[in-house]
């Protein structure tokens with residue numbers, strides 16, 4: 001035995017598959033007990049210097065990406081490929097074989113076999129093909145001298161089910177590898193009215209150029225009556241060379257994709273700044289201001305002065321703010337406003353509508369993964385393959401019309417590769433049906 | 441009548457179903473069989489109504505969503521699926537004895553859902569991450585799988601009990617002599633496990649799709665995900681060992697029980713013992 005055949009036999013064995021699957025399942029447990037992706041200091045603090053060092057050697061903090069875990073996945077893949085190459089040809093043969101080559105012993109040895117004898121030439125009058133058709137079997141036939149063999153099968157492709165499942169696993173791996181090499185994961189915080197062309201790559205891997213610009217027009221949170229968050233929503237605009245390309249709301253579970261890069265709503269940050277909108281009701285003039293907390297600002301053309309002098313917050317979220325407003329030499333006034341509400345101030349003859357809203361930055365997850373469709377297709381055909389492997393079976397039946405001496409005979413044989421009890425029932429029904437026809 | 445009353449009634453009726461099935465077994469009273477089946481089917485209908493009503497109630501509260509979104513609801517759905525699966529098996533294989541092993545799982549699940557102080561029974565609105573149709577697909581597929589594995593474990597226990605007692609014939613008085621033959625139990629166990637495997641596969645896939653639509657990563661190796669994968673591998677190993685190495689009988693029965701322990705850990709243990717993304721399960 002050459003070395004090559006030894007290697008081949010090693011990788012085509014199901015024993016290796018069982019061993020590798022066990023190894024992957026068991027080692028996977030480690031990463032669910034020891035927190036992943038923490039800093040070196042974390043492991044030293046929680047597990048001691050020695051253990052932490054040992055962890056580093058074995059890449060435990062990133063174990064699912066470690067050389068040995070990826071190595072196990074590599075063994076699994078090699079095992080799958082070699083095992084399939086080893087076995088598939090014989091399965092292919094079964095699928096494509098000519099089932100009309102005749103050997104009486106084979107028909108007689110089938111788990112289901114029935115023979116009828118006929119004293120007369122009644123046999124000639126039985127329409128075998130039509131009879132099978134009535135039972136849902138489409139038959140082909142071939143003559144052997146004066147005799148005729150009929151064959152019909154169902155679900156021959158179910159033989160390939162297992163191989164489809166195994167192939168789908170490889171496809172999912174391929175998708176993951178494509179994502180790893182040609183995609184990225186990152187995140188970015190964009191303040192309202194701000195924009196960015198860069199995002200921060202995951203795991204401190206620096207910044208990434210998007211190749212276009214994303215602007216956060218606004219961010220808002222809605223709450224249920226019981227105080228639970230209902231919606232996190234950002235209104236984003238994509239710009240290229242200063243041109244607005246798309247503007248859309250994104251929410252959790254409803255991201256925005258542009259040029260293969262997807263922006264997911266993932267977090268937010270409340271600032272101490274406010275966005276104040278002032279409308280002069282008579283003229284309709286409007287202006288927005290970015291107003292830091294407890295700072296005074298002015299709208300010079302209108303001779304207005306204003307500021308946020310107090311605010312109430314829950315966590316980092318402002319619930320209401322007290323806005324101070326002064327027009328020209330009129331006496332100032334102040335009012336509590338709920339976040340994002342508006343109020344009307346009158347000074348002298350003029351009326352102003354003022355709204356104040358806390359300023360937020362939206363936290364976006366940014367991902368590009370050209371492999372994800374490969375993974376999804378892999379998942380889809382895995383389920384299809386499992387269905388074929390488990391719930392379909394390859395059922396075959398033969399009818400042999402043996403004319404002449406000493407007496408004419410009719411043989412019915414059949415087999416199924418799976419769910420044999422169900423097939424035995426089908427076979428019995430067919431048998432009864434034929435018997436009825438024959439007696440007529 | 442509100443949904444919590446109906447689901448409360450369900451808990452007690454499943455207990456009573458369990459008693460009926462055990463009575464068939466212990467007192468050798470096959471005449472009770474029809475009663476047990478009808479009663480269990482009624483209890484299941486009551487539970488179905490309870491789940492439906494809970495769905496309607498959530499709409500009346502203005503936060504309408506399918507009753508599949510937190511620990512309580514998932515446990516109730518788990519019990520519902522177990523009983524449905526069991527009734528289908530009873531109908532397919534014409535044996536009532538399995539009920540004495542499968543229905544208690546449904547009762548225990550309902551009892552845990554109803555009486556545990558750890559899980560909240562209130563209908564609460566969905567936080568943004570859970571507002572996805574993939575959530576429904578994910579919970580349904582996972583729990584159909586989990587329920588199948590529960591039934592497989594019940595069959596495993598049954599197999600081992602029957603295997604313990606002496607050969608049939610010698611002591612036909614032993615209560616396990618009324619169990620179906622070992623080969624039949626083995627066969628049903630395998631079929632149920634295969635059924636569970638395909639649903640668990642779909643559960644993991646729908647979870648991955650959902651994660652990708654919410655966070656941009658279909659797989660992040662968080663403890664719950666990883667445990668579901670471990671469980672999936674475990675059943676994959678069983679299927680291979682059976683199919684290619686001919687394992688069966690006692691070994692498979694043991695593995696069916698162990699597999700369900702892994703399911704329980706994935707479903708329940710992870711929430712309390714490990715931390716991760718799926719924290720909704722602990723509320």
Ligand code: HEM
Pocket residue numbers: 011012013014017076077079080083087162165166169386389390673676679680683684
């Ligand atoms: C997670 C990984 C795997 C999954 C989900 C999987 C799935 C399956 C399924 C569902 C079956 C059909 C079993 C049945 O009909 O009861 C099967 C059979 C089989 N698997 Fe795998 N498999 C995996 C890995 C592997 C690996 C790594 C090998 C490598 C040798 C392998 C070799 C086989 C063989 C030889 C069969 C029997 C095929 C036959 O003779 O018809 N499997 N697998």
